[in-house]
Each structure stands twice: as C-alpha cells, then as structure tokens.
Amino acid sequence: MTIDNSMQISFELNGSMRRARVEPHERLIDLLRDVLGETGTKEGCGEGECGACTVLVEGRAVNSCLFPAPEVEGLRVVTIEGLCGEGLQLSPVQAAFLEGGATQCGFCTPGMVVSTVALLGENPAPSASDIRNALTGNLCRCTGYVQIVEAIQSAAAKLSAGGEA
C-alpha cells in the first residue's frame, strides 16, 4: 500500500508566489532545482558542508540541501536567480564578484553570492573577521578565496555608500 503524505505548500520565491506539492522529507534544493527549475542553486555535497546550495529564507542564509521543503510554507525564499534587478541588472554583490574576478569554475559562486547578501543584509559594514565567519560554510576549490573576500569588501563599501545588497 502506498500512503500519500504529500502536502500542498505556497511560498514566495524570488518575489512571486509559488505553489507546490511536496513530500514531508523533500529537500528544499530538490524542490527548487527539480520541480521549479531554478538550477542556479547548486548541490556540491548534500550534507551542508560546501554551501553551494545556499539560499535565503526570510533573509537568512540556509543550506537548501538540509532544509525541508515543507518548512518554507508561507515564507519568503530568494535564490541566486532572484537577486538581479529588472533586465538582469546585477545586484551590487553580483557586480562586485564580476568586477573583482571572484569566479573561476563558478560552481560555488551562487552560494558565495547568496551568503554575502545575507551578511550584508545584517551587517552592511563587515570587518574582515565578519566576512570570514559569514563565508565559513562556503567552500571554493579554485580561487583561494582572495578575490572573493576582496569582492565582498568592495560590495560592502558600495553598500555603505547607499544601495541594497
């Protein structure tokens, strides 16, 4: 006998209300990538170690590979795809990563960018230590992190001069 435990949820994804039927054990990353087609969020490890799957839930950075999909009911979720403005206008953090050469293979980049947006949302003028603490859960195997940290500092400087992350 197959028991259907699925449930209907609705939540805000990148500014639009979305409805989905999810399983109790379904991961947020799978809902985003496999059901809703938002593949900008990456899966690097599936256990919350690499941070490639980072998304914002109510403005806080979470590992979507560890976050149960049913838990986003009624909440506001933002993924890397939701950070751009009109006409794919880059957000200040995205622009700083681009201008600062903070990408190599780029697989970690969405998670890095989203974690940075969460950091700057809470702390617009982070110290070097604040940046390191915020990025602790995001691994990069290519860049050595130098240009990523520089990009975050650049974005913070622009943010402190006015603007949203």
Add this chain to the structure above:
Amino acid sequence: MATTPSPQDKVAWEPRDEMTVLNKDARRLDGPVKVTGRAVYPHDVRLPNMVYARLLVHPAPRSKLTRVDVEPARQVPGVVYAEVLKSGGEEVLYQGDDAVLAVVAAETPEAAEDGVRAVVVELEELWPPMVTPEQALADDSPKITENGNVVVAGTRGDQAEVEATLGRCDAVVEASYSLPVQHHACLETHGCVVDFDGEKATTYPSTQMVTGSTGMFARELGISRSDVRVLTPYMGGGFGAKFGIGKEGAVASEVAKALMRPVHLMLTRPQEFLMAGNRSGSKQVMKGGATKDGVFQALYVEADKHGGMGRGSLPTPPYIYDVASNASTIRQVHTATDANRAMRAPGHPQASFAMESMVDELSYAIGMDPVEFRKKNLSSEVYHRQLDRVAKEIGWAEHEHRTEPGKVDGNVRVGIGFGVSTWGSGGRPGCKCEVRIEADGSIRSSVGTQDLGTGSRTYVASIVAEEFGLELSQVEARIGDSDLPPSVGSGGSVTTGSLAPAVKDAAHNARVALCDKVAPVLECDPDELTWQGGKVYPTGEPDRALTWKEACATVGSDPLVAMGEFQPHLHQGRVHGAQAAKISVDTLTGEIKVLKMVTIQDQGIPLIRSALRSQINGGMVQALSYGLLEQRVHDADLGYMLTANLEDYKIAGVQEIPEMVAIIDDDDTRQTVCGMAEATCIPGHAAIANALYNACGVRIRDLPLSADRVVTELAKRI
C-alpha cells in the same frame, strides 16, 4: 595594439608594452552568467522526458557477491529502469568503480535513490581488505593486481657510489617522508546527461575534454564519433580528474540506449570520493648529504607510490635540485582502492614535500641559510631571482633566526619556510580556431575547448580583440561544443600553450584577409594598415580611419572566415615558481596558523593578469589545504573509507586563508605563452612544513601537519 607589423609576416605575439587587451586584468566573459546562476552546468541540464539515474556503489573494497537483486527496486513508484551491473558469483576486486553493482533510473532523483536503497545485496567481504600499504606489503597478503602488489617502476644510479659520496659529506640526513592520498574535491561531482535517439547523441558531461569525449560516448553507444555532440559550456572544476567519461558515463549511455530517454547521472559526493580518482599518496625514504660549502652532494631515495589500483605519480629524484651523485628506486605499492588519476601537477607536490624537506634539513644541518642553500643547488638563475623575490616579500632578511630554529618555550613562535616548483606545460598540436567576421561588425572566435575556470573562454576572445585593436567585449567567444573546431583536453597546463597559439594564428589570418578587403577602400597597401582603438587606418594617417563597422562592411554578404592552428613557435614550455610561507605555531598546543604565503610564477606572456593571480592564489591554497588538512582515511580492519564526504575530508575554507601575495614574474621576458596553474600547488605545503621547523625546531615528515603530530614532537623538545 599601436602598430601593425606586415600581415605577411610570420605570426608573432605583439610586444607586451604595446598590448591593450592582453597582459591586463580582464573581466571574465563568463562572469555575468556565473554570478547570476544562469550558467548551466551538466549538473543543471534538464531535458524533456529526462530520467534520473543513480548508482549503487558498495563501499567495501573486496567482496564475493552472492546476490544482487534489483527486482525490489523495480517495484518502487517512479522507477523505470533497474539493472544489475555486477551479479552474484562475481567478485569486487577493489573499492571504487569495480564496486558499482547496480543502476536505477526513475522519473525523479528521489525515486531513483529509493530504488537504489531497495536493491538487495548479499556478499561476503574478503579479509584483509587491502586498503593500506602495510597490508599490501605483508608477506602473506593476497595479490591485488596480476603483477602483484609491488611493482618496481624505475631504478637509476649507483647506490654504492652514492653511499661513498655520502661518506665524504659533512652532514648526512636520513629521513622518511609520507603524504596521504588527496582528493580533487571538485565542487561539481563527476557525471553527465546523455540524450540518445538511437542514431545520434547529444551529451553533457562534466569534462576537461570536450572534443575527445565524443569518441568515448560513441564507443559506449555503438555509433560513429561524428554522431556524438558534446556540450559542456560550463563545468564545476576538474583538476585532472575529469578526462574520461568514467564508469558513470558508460552506465548513463547504457541506460539511455535501453530507455531512449535522456539520462541524468551525477555521482553523489561519497561516490565521488570512492570512485572518481585521487592524487596518489607516497612514502619516500631518503638519505641525503651536503658539504659545508653548501653543495648538496648525494641523495639516495627509496620511494613508494600509493596509487591504489593505479600506478601512482612521482617524478624521478632529485627532482628540481642538482645533486651530482644520486640513485633511486621507485615502486608502485597497490591497494584495493580506486586508481589515482592525474591531479594538478601529478607527483610533484609529493616529490616537492620530500625534497624541500630534505633540502631544508641539510641546510640547517650545515648551518647555512636555507634560501642560499637552495640557490647554491639550483642551476637555473630563474630560481635565484624568484627565491630572492619571495624572501624579500615574506620578510626573510628581517627574520630573527634564519640558520637555526626558534625555541620551544610555551609561547607562540613564528617561522618562515621556502620551496620551488617546476612544470613542463608547453603546447601540442590539436587545436584549431575559427574567427568569423560579419559585415555588421560582429566578430566571433570559436573552438571546442573547455574552461575549467582558468579563463580560457576569455582569452579565446581577448587574443582576437588584441589583434584588431578592439575592446574585449566586442568579440564573442564560443567554446564547450564538440561541433566547433577541435581542441586538446585541458590537463597538464597544456591548454594555454596549445590553444592560445591556434587562436592567435586564426586572428592573424583573419586580419590578413580583412586587410586585403580594407586596403582598396583606404587606397593603401594591405601591409600598411594599423588597427587601433576600434579603427583601422593607413599607418601614420589616423585621420583617414575607418571605424571597425565600416571596415567590416567590406566583408560583403558572406562572412569572412579564417582558421588557425597550433603554431609551435608561439609557445614555450617549462615554468618556474618559488613560494614562501610564514606561520605561527603555539608551542603549547601545536596549533599552526599560516600568516602569509607568497608565490612568484613565470609563464611567458601573461594573457589575463587577474586570472593568473586567481590561479596562483588557488594553487597556494590547495597546497596549504594538503599540508594542514587533507587526508583520506580508511578503516584498516573493515576497509571502509572513513572520509568519503566533505565533513570528514576537510579542505581549506576561508578561515584558513592567510595574507596571500601572488606575483606574476614579469622578469620572464619570453615572448611566448604557456600554462602555469599546475606549478602553483607544488611547494606550498613543503614551505609550511619548513616554516614550522624554522619556528620551533619541529620537523614533521608526514602530512598533514596536524596539531597532534606537532604537539607530540614539541614534547620531545621540551
């Protein structure tokens, strides 16, 4: 570029000081799609009617299968395919791709995973598991390969002669150095999507070899290579692990043939660690001797390579250094684990750790500055200037104790260490590039290469932009498609040396052809045109300039298409680097903190300076990570890998990163191009180990430099 040599001249790189696009920082062309999440990696490919496949990989290294039953998997809702890949009665010979027992494909990834969990496996695990070198070397151990567990890979030199020389040395050091197996740990795991309609296939592998992957898929699908298209516009890191399509590519092809539906098969992270390659470990027993005048006189080495079922990698001693009297024996010691694969400078980080440690030990033993000792035993002047540069940048001259270590007194001590690197790089034939110019001014540079994150996509365009005096943003680059002109695979840092000359050749040929069309309009000789600032004019007469668009209008209704291929004289192999590390060590707890790392690296013409610095930084951190954190661990009794995830297999994160200085060696004036990324990960961990000794006199000869190892040695010095 400011002036144009005759188009009929042999193609050559412009003088560096005249370059306006190359030898500068550049915004990567793939930056916008990567920072917005719009770059579609193989992991992200979603096709209509696609199924998701998952593998059942048994974690035990050696076993006799009695039953593999996929029938329960077929009953899982959503499962559309489940097949046994290794049946009852067969043996699993080693951990990794030989332990892929079944595949399940389903409408959703979750259903495929449920299906894998439903497969019934009964087996008898064989003992000993043969996962450690000690087990492989035991007298009564079972044979892991047809050739046995130990294969002599090479011997050279006269041991007796070396021993005699050692007898005349003022200082002799006998030491054993070891390095664990390292994982590539690409953020995107191995895998692919295969879309096969029975006649033709489009495949999306995470690969370092777009052009070459066509033949591999063709073999698995039983079709002609020309009927396979490989699309990999973006991929999430390779570092040498992603050349072949692997077992996962073969299985995905098999499922695609059976279902005639697109198949998405990516390895899980644990499977990535179990079956997708690694850097071989190593044990190197050395006896080295030097005389008081600073000459490294003699070296004898017995080295084992720990490459699992693979041969392992290790360059022949004495590696970079000049040691007149040397002899060595190198063996392969096989274990029942996944074969090593190429990994960023295969063998070199292993050789570097042992040799740089030995060099350091000898320098302190004779009381000589380790930098000066290195220079005394390196014939290339390049290393001398590079060592001086990193020594200056790290503050060596101001450092208090350069010829003897600091004291162990319960306080935090600071130390500095060094190492040098080399890599062959170079280029090879195999790349072709097409430059296509349309009458509307659009210009495109196309080649079926891949960009692992190095920046190859960007210089495929920037070389062409330089040729015509355009902005980088005016040139489109197309890569990552096997239908484009062919490219070599990206390994051994050969991409730049192979690809950039072909792009340059195509750009040059396109300019010659466009000069022929523009010259009549400007009423001048085609040889006397200058392309600068988005304009073209008769040399010396900028007031007669045509804009780029006006120049392109001469092309007419058919596009101007020029091809280029590898030109050997545009590249030159062999790169050099030097690194320095400054660390602090708490002599009470053994905790090491890397304070600063400096690298200088040569490569000929720096094509994109910002990308080079990023590569250097990344290489430094991979070495730091190998030195301090990374270690594959097996349970020696059960054979299971205990570190098959990113929680237990630690790689460096942002918290571990010191102040880093990446120096592009502009004193290297070679007017050729060359890749360099491999060299940057070679000596950093050795420099850190040497800095530890300099700080407190603790010599750790086994990586990683964990606090428990350090504190154990510290206790001996109190």
